[in-house]
Amino acid sequence: MRAAVIEEHGEPLEIEDVEYPEPRPDQVIVETEACGVCRSDWHAWQGDWSWIGAGVPEGQILGHEPAGIVSEVGDDVETLEAGDRVAVPFHLGDGTCPHCREGRANNCDSVLPLGLSEYSQGAFAEAFAVREADFNCVKLPEEVDFTEMAGLGCRFMTAYHALADRANLRPGDWVAVHGCGGVGLSAIHIAQALGAHPIVIDVLDAKLERAAELGAVETINGADVDSAPREVKERTGGGADVSIDALGIAETCQNSVNSLGTRGSHVQVGLTTGEEQGQIDLPVDVMTMQEIDFHGSFGMPLVRYEELFRLIAQGTLEPSKIIGETLSLDELPETLSSMDDYETVGIPVVTEF
Ligand SMILES: [Zn+2]
Numbered sequence: 001m002r003a004a005v006i007e008e009h010g011e012p013l014e015i016e017d018v019e020y021p022e023p024r025p026d027q028v029i030v031e032t033e034a035c036g037v038c039r040s041d042w043h044a045w046q047g048d049w050s051w052i053g054a055g056v057p058e059g060q061i062l063g064h065e066p067a068g069i070v071s072e073v074g075d076d077v078e079t080l081e082a083g084d085r086v087a088v089p090f091h092l093g094d095g096t097c098p099h100c101r102e103g104r105a106n107n108c109d110s111v112l113p114l115g116l117s118e119y120s121q122g123a124f125a126e127a128f129a130v131r132e133a134d135f136n137c138v139k140l141p142e143e144v145d146f147t148e149m150a151g152l153g154c155r156f157m158t159a160y161h162a163l164a165d166r167a168n169l170r171p172g173d174w175v176a177v178h179g180c181g182g183v184g185l186s187a188i189h190i191a192q193a194l195g196a197h198p199i200v201i202d203v204l205d206a207k208l209e210r211a212a213e214l215g216a217v218e219t220i221n222g223a224d225v226d227s228a229p230r231e232v233k234e235r236t237g238g239g240a241d242v243s244i245d246a247l248g249i250a251e252t253c254q255n256s257v258n259s260l261g262t263r264g265s266h267v268q269v270g271l272t273t274g275e276e277q278g279q280i281d282l283p284v285d286v287m288t289m290q291e292i293d294f295h296g297s298f299g300m301p302l303v304r305y306e307e308l309f310r311l312i313a314q315g316t317l318e319p320s321k322i323i324g325e326t327l328s329l330d331e332l333p334e335t336l337s338s339m340d341d342y343e344t345v346g347i348p349v350v351t352e353f
């Protein structure tokens with residue numbers, strides 16, 4: 001089968017013919033119908049995250065935002081059969097640790113992120129294997145299409161968990177969104193759908209225009225102002241209630257914390273780059289005196305999908321609004337390379353394999 005493979009970190013992915021996966025007893029094989037292209041793919045391709053033991057080796061097949069159709073079923077799998085339509089959340093849990101038993105596979109003690117571990121080859125291929133498939137696959141409602149669901153296994157659900165669960169977002173809150181990549185745009189759409197007011201910071205006007213279309217009440221081009229946090233504080237009358245770093249660089253993380261008002265909540269969604277290697281200076285005294293919270297947020301507990309699907313079925317949330325271009329597997333290497341300059345608008349989705 002065809003797959004996009006990292007032959008060398010930072011060099012264009014190679015489209016190669018690789019072996020069709022055989023399911024282990026706990027696994028299913030899913031034929032990929034759509035898979036989003038994510039900043040995390042770009043990081044892994046660059047060779048980032050070795051400092052947290054999360055780098056991928058050469059030979060890796062990336063792709064962690066898939067939706068597809070079950071083609072083969074391992075002997076021990078009980079709840080899935082060939083032909084089932086599924087989304088696969090990227091944080092594949094073991095199904096047995098205390099966190100998984102609470103439905104929180106995103107916090108699993110032995111998580112294997114799809115496409116981001118050599119033991120878990122990804123979905124930029126005609127098909128891929130899913131470990132502990134009964135536990136990890138999420139069946140798609142009939143009315144949602146694959147392309148629409150492609151961003152759901154990572155960025156859309158990540159933004160939902162960050163805002164609804166970690167930051168405890170309330171209607172009327174000012175939500176500052178720093179960075180308008182896929183997770184940032186998802187956060188804007190979700191925040192406005194839940195009755196909050198997004199105020200959005202990026203350095204590219206094209207992204208800010210997209211943000212405004214998605215319901216951003218205020219947009220700030222960070223390149224045009226002296227201090228993005230000061231601008232947020234002025235426009236919100238004292239600071240945001242919730243602020244999210246949707247990029248993962250020191251400047252956006254610090255700007256996010258500094259955009260908050262008293263008792264505000266920062267949510268860190270983006271993992272950092274080779275520049276920071278996970279270390280960022282923060283204004284700890286201000287955070288202490290103003291009781292500012294710093295939340296990490298990673299994926300979304302599986303038990304939260306039902307609520308997300310309900311909001312999508314009701315039309316409150318429309319993940320399709322975040323989709324950028326659709327492309328073929330052959331076009332993927334160039335699309336990933338083009339993410340070097342952070343100019344991608346919306347989530348690119350591979351739909352032809
Ligand atoms: Zn992702």
Ligand SMILES: [Zn+2]
Nearest residue numbers: 094097100108
């Ligand atoms: Zn677990």
